[in-house]
Amino acid sequence: MSSPRSQQAxxxxxxxxxxxxxxxxxxxxxxARLGLDRNLEEEEEELRRSVQARVADQSSGGEANGKNVVxxxxxxxxxxxxxxxxxMNCGRPIxxxxxxxxxxxxxxxxxxxxxxxxxxxxxxxxxxxxxxxxSVYAPYSSATSTHRVPNGTVGGIGEEYADHAFEEP
Amino acid sequence: xxxSINRPPTPDAEEDPPQKELSLREIINxxxxxxxxxEKLMELLRERLIECGWRDEMKALCRAYARxxxxxxxxxDDLVQVITPEGRxxxxxxxxxxxxxxxxxxxxxxxx
Numbered sequence: 001m002s003s004p005r006s007q008q009a010x011x012x013x014x015x016x017x018x019x020x021x022x023x024x025x026x027x028x029x030x031x032a033r034l035g036l037d038r039n040l041e042e043e044e045e046e047l048r049r050s051v052q053a054r055v056a057d058q059s060s061g062g063e064a065n066g067k068n069v070v071x072x073x074x075x076x077x078x079x080x081x082x083x084x085x086x087x088m089n090c091g092r093p094i095x096x097x098x099x100x101x102x103x104x105x106x107x108x109x110x111x112x113x114x115x116x117x118x119x120x121x122x123x124x125x126x127x128x129x130x131x132x133x134x135s136v137y138a139p140y141s142s143a144t145s146t147h148r149v150p151n152g153t154v155g156g157i158g159e160e161y162a163d164h165a166f167e168e169p
Numbered sequence: 170x171x172x173s174i175n176r177p178p179t180p181d182a183e184e185d186p187p188q189k190e191l192s193l194r195e196i197i198n199x200x201x202x203x204x205x206x207x208e209k210l211m212e213l214l215r216e217r218l219i220e221c222g223w224r225d226e227m228k229a230l231c232r233a234y235a236r237x238x239x240x241x242x243x244x245x246d247d248l249v250q251v252i253t254p255e256g257r258x259x260x261x262x263x264x265x266x267x268x269x270x271x272x273x274x275x276x277x278x279x280x281x
Binding site for chain 2: 005006008009010011012013014015016017018019020021022023024025026027028029031032033035037
């Protein structure tokens with residue numbers, strides 16, 4: 001074995017090895033920069049961070065978890081809707097978050113409670129309530145009712161007084 | 170050479186580059202590439218290094234380095250420097266022997 005040839009062979013081998021080292025370095029660099037390799041670790045860290053953030057929010061902001069979540073526009077909503085609008089039934093200004101209970105009184109607390117009341121007063125009341133799903137009474141009411149009110153207006157005046165009579169302490 | 174404000178003329182194709190003549194090393198390299206042997210040797214070496222786990226060891230070194238330095242601060246040069254000493258030293262003897270043998274045969278057969 002001649003020395004020079006062995007030397008040349010060694011050099012060649014070193015050359016090849018350097019190429020492969022460069023390949024490995026390049027690939028690892030890519031993996032590192034793209035965060036591909038440590039995905040598990042990274043995700044765990046991010047999870048921990050987001051949990052911490054949520055805890056911090058809770059302690060300062062306060063309510064139930066679900067209500068403090070940010071929507072896709074970055075807005076948060078208070079737990080109870082606070083916008084005020086006009087009830088389409090009685091025309092009173094109502095806080096949106098209290099609309100359902102108001103409607104209950106405004107249109108009659110459920111069917112059973114109303115059904116117990118005398119039919120004539122119920123019919124009269126229902127004739128005034130616009131948009132009421134209780135249209136079962138409509139055929140009767142059209143026969144007996146003397147008040148014909150157009151849609152959407154203050155048709156519940158009679159009811160209103162009736163309500164107050166019932167519910168004011 | 171005369172100092173000139175003009176761009177120096179583009180060297181002609183036939184002229185040798187004004188460096189030293191091609192060294193023996195370079196000639197060997199050219200012959201390796203032209204014959205396709207370099208490609209084959211590369212593939213062989215890559216395969217052997219993967220089989221023996223050398224590649225995984227090098228990747229582990231890179232990962233550890235990236236973790237330490239922060240993965241966004243890593244450069245390719247960094248990684249090359251990190252791997253090279255260990256990489257050169259940790260090639261299994263059998264792999265090295267096999268490759269050297271093939272290279273030597275090539276040199277002989279190309280009468281270099």
